[in-house]
Amino acid sequence: MTDVHDEQLDALLARLESDADPVEFDGLFADVDTNADASDDGGSYTLDVASSDERHENLSESAFRSVASDDLVAPYVTNWYYWEEVVGDRGRHRRAFLRHAEAASEHSVSDRYAALRSGMHTEWGEVLVTATLGEDGQRRYEIRHTEDRDAEADDLDTYHDPLDARDIATYDERGRYRPLKTAPSLVSGWVFPDLDGRDAVETLDVLYPASVANWNLEREGDLDVTHWHETAERQTGIYGVVEDLPGEAVDWMAEACCVDSQCLKRREWEYDEGHELDADGGTGAFPCREPCSLVVAAARKWTRLEEEETHSYEFELTPSEKEQVEEIVDAAADGRTEEIREADVYEGANRYRARFLRAKRFDEDGNLSGTPTHPEDHEADAEHDDGH
Amino acid sequence: MQALVIVAHGSHLNPDSSTPTHRHADTIRATGAFDEVKTGFWKEEPSLREVLRTVESDEVYVVPLFISEGYFTEQVIPRELRLSGWDVSEWDSDGLSADTATLVAEDTGQTVHYCGPVGTHEAMTDVLVRRAETVTGDPNVGEGFGFAVVGHGTERNENSAKAIEYHADRVREMDRFDEVQALYMDEEPEVDDVTDYFEAEDIVVVPLFIADGFHTQEDIPEDMGLTDDYRTGYDIPADVDGHRIWYAGAVGTEGLMADVILERAADAGAEIEAAIETVREETRETPAAGD
Numbered sequence: 001m002t003d004v005h006d007e008q009l010d011a012l013l014a015r016l017e018s019d020a021d022p023v024e025f026d027g028l029f030a031d032v033d034t035n036a037d038a039s040d041d042g043g044s045y046t047l048d049v050a051s052s053d054e055r056h057e058n059l060s061e062s063a064f065r066s067v068a069s070d071d072l073v074a075p076y077v078t079n080w081y082y083w084e085e086v087v088g089d090r091g092r093h094r095r096a097f098l099r100h101a102e103a104a105s106e107h108s109v110s111d112r113y114a115a116l117r118s119g120m121h122t123e124w125g126e127v128l129v130t131a132t133l134g135e136d137g138q139r140r141y142e143i144r145h146t147e148d149r150d151a152e153a154d155d156l157d158t159y160h161d162p163l164d165a166r167d168i169a170t171y172d173e174r175g176r177y178r179p180l181k182t183a184p185s186l187v188s189g190w191v192f193p194d195l196d197g198r199d200a201v202e203t204l205d206v207l208y209p210a211s212v213a214n215w216n217l218e219r220e221g222d223l224d225v226t227h228w229h230e231t232a233e234r235q236t237g238i239y240g241v242v243e244d245l246p247g248e249a250v251d252w253m254a255e256a257c258c259v260d261s262q263c264l265k266r267r268e269w270e271y272d273e274g275h276e277l278d279a280d281g282g283t284g285a286f287p288c289r290e291p292c293s294l295v296v297a298a299a300r301k302w303t304r305l306e307e308e309e310t311h312s313y314e315f316e317l318t319p320s321e322k323e324q325v326e327e328i329v330d331a332a333a334d335g336r337t338e339e340i341r342e343a344d345v346y347e348g349a350n351r352y353r354a355r356f357l358r359a360k361r362f363d364e365d366g367n368l369s370g371t372p373t374h375p376e377d378h379e380a381d382a383e384h385d386d387g388h
Numbered sequence: 389m390q391a392l393v394i395v396a397h398g399s400h401l402n403p404d405s406s407t408p409t410h411r412h413a414d415t416i417r418a419t420g421a422f423d424e425v426k427t428g429f430w431k432e433e434p435s436l437r438e439v440l441r442t443v444e445s446d447e448v449y450v451v452p453l454f455i456s457e458g459y460f461t462e463q464v465i466p467r468e469l470r471l472s473g474w475d476v477s478e479w480d481s482d483g484l485s486a487d488t489a490t491l492v493a494e495d496t497g498q499t500v501h502y503c504g505p506v507g508t509h510e511a512m513t514d515v516l517v518r519r520a521e522t523v524t525g526d527p528n529v530g531e532g533f534g535f536a537v538v539g540h541g542t543e544r545n546e547n548s549a550k551a552i553e554y555h556a557d558r559v560r561e562m563d564r565f566d567e568v569q570a571l572y573m574d575e576e577p578e579v580d581d582v583t584d585y586f587e588a589e590d591i592v593v594v595p596l597f598i599a600d601g602f603h604t605q606e607d608i609p610e611d612m613g614l615t616d617d618y619r620t621g622y623d624i625p626a627d628v629d630g631h632r633i634w635y636a637g638a639v640g641t642e643g644l645m646a647d648v649i650l651e652r653a654a655d656a657g658a659e660i661e662a663a664i665e666t667v668r669e670e671t672r673e674t675p676a677a678g679d
Binding site: 090091092093094163166170171177179180181205209210212213214217224234236237289290292293294297 | 389399400401402403410414430431432433434435437438439441442444459463464467495
């Protein structure tokens with residue numbers, strides 16, 4: 001049951017009075033013939049909804065109000081009120097997301113109202129948005145971490161202000177700063193249980209900045225993708241050098257930084273318009289439209305590093321030690337070093353194993369197998385890079 | 389509908405870098421003067437490239453939370469915001485007088501009133517003084533006190549020193565503190581020798597920086613001799629060479645900074661007078677003078 005408030009009916013009638021066009025929205029049809037003679041027995045209003053075969057015509061205002069309050073018709077009226085009067089069309093991206101959250105383009109109002117009563121879910125990065133039906137056709141939205149999908153809301157920390165999401169998004173579960181908000185490291189254990197549409201989108205915009213806008217621009221075929229080459233050309237100052245990063249290194253960079261295990265945005269930028277990158281762009285709900293500032297900053301470092309020529313070194317390692325070096329690189333690259341148990345000496349990246357290798361193979365200057373990095377210049381300065 | 393967007397540097401490494409930006413945005417948001425208040429960053433998200441699309445309003449006041457005119461305000465921000473037809477001559481500035489330019493953002497079509505940086509606005513002088521009040525806990529601080537404004541110096545940007553001199557002159561003209569001095573990190577007169585430049589026993593030292601970080605939390609305290617190792621902390625005031633140094637930390641963390649942001653937007657045409665009055669009072673941490 002959805003009640004229609006007088007305020008909602010007043011708004012619908014006012015809309016019919018103020019605009020010559022009929023209301024045609026989500027299966028609701030309402031019209032008024034302003035030329036009809038008010039003294040006629042019949043009225044001048046027409047009301048019709050998609051789920052009913054009956055078209056109500058020649059209604060007086062009071063009959064219109066009565067029909068609009070009918071159980072079958074009321075959802076269409078409250079639905080119109082929510083979308084046209086409450087949400088409106090000023091926030092184009094916001095409206096598009098909220099429509100998406102109840103699959104409005106796919107289902108009739110009556111089906112949606114039934115589904116909203118039990119909650120309609122949308123995954124957005126690592127969060128789950130649940131749209132429900134509030135009073136009088138108002139929508140309410142709950143946002144929580146997908147890991148907390150089945151948790152009781154009472155067991156989660158409760159928030160109501162979208163700006164509180166800033167604190168949630170700032171640190172990972174080990175307390176480390178998250179400079180990339182779309183890294184898959186959002187902490188769980190919280191819930192925004194009861195947001196209106198504006199605050200729901202605002203919360204998402206804090207957790208995943210600009211994701212709603214970019215998602216909708218893409219949906220509308222209007223996403224402005226800026227590829228690597230163009231991004232690099234635009235850089236100035238200390239980042240001007242990134243233009244010199246070789247093409248194959250851009251591929252390695254995308255593989256290192258932009259795959260789903262590192263970032264939840266779906267990479268839509270390529271090397272340039274005509275050259276795709278080999279790395280997987282990912283399957284995220286929302287797109288990445290250009291290399292972010294973290295990628296550009298890292299590219300600066302890689303540009304410098306890739307300027308170096310390779311050099312042949314000779315190292316003495318046992319086969320197991322060679323494999324151990326590879327395991328250490330893998331563990332660091334996959335962020336697993338913290339997970340490796342202290343006594344798990346079967347893992348090459350175990351701390352004791354690494355310390356043993358260092359004790360055995362490094363000389364007092366930290367050179368692997370005693371082989372200097374710059375054989376011709378033992379005093380080579382370590383590079384200091386303050387880029388941040 | 390009018391929106392305010394505060395743009396700042398931000399950091400990939402230091403989560404505290406953007407804290408003052410968010411706090412000032414919250415202060416302004418609470419006044420209700422703008423339909424929307426958003427923040428955008430060079431190093432954080434939303435990026436300068438994407439912040440405007442998170443704003444629903446057609447008319448946007450953009451205020452850079454930077455200390456001086458230079459590379460960021462003249463090149464990086466207008467470029468990243470895609471302000472069509474931007475040229476630094478739009479500001480017609482002598483290095484201190486950038487006020488506003490009205491342009492259109494190429495990607496969103498919004499009208500953007502691009503303001504000069506907060507650091508060069510005359511209201512910034514009041515924030516420096518407010519910072520002195522906050523750090524001493526005395527709303528009437530002045531008599532018997534020296535006042536030092538600290539900046540980077542000209543090494544990277546000559547306008548940086550101009551802003552320091554400008555505010556030091558304005559504090560001096562107030563005739564409130566016994567002595568006023570501009571000091572620098574990388575040129576004479578150096579902040580290292582702060583006590584050489586003052587007769588007054590008590591000296592308030594306020595760095596003209598937007599956020600606390602490496603320079604204001606590590607370099608300057610150690611350079612002045614407040615501590616040998618910033619990690620062990622320091623007293624406020626700290627005794628150095630027979631003086632008491634009241635070290636305030638970055639001026640940008642002072643609540644009244646929100647007022648300078650509003651002043652910039654007001655100068656660019658935003659109608660927000662009531663909010664300015666509110667912010668001036670509500671950000672005060674010491675009892676108002678005369679109370």
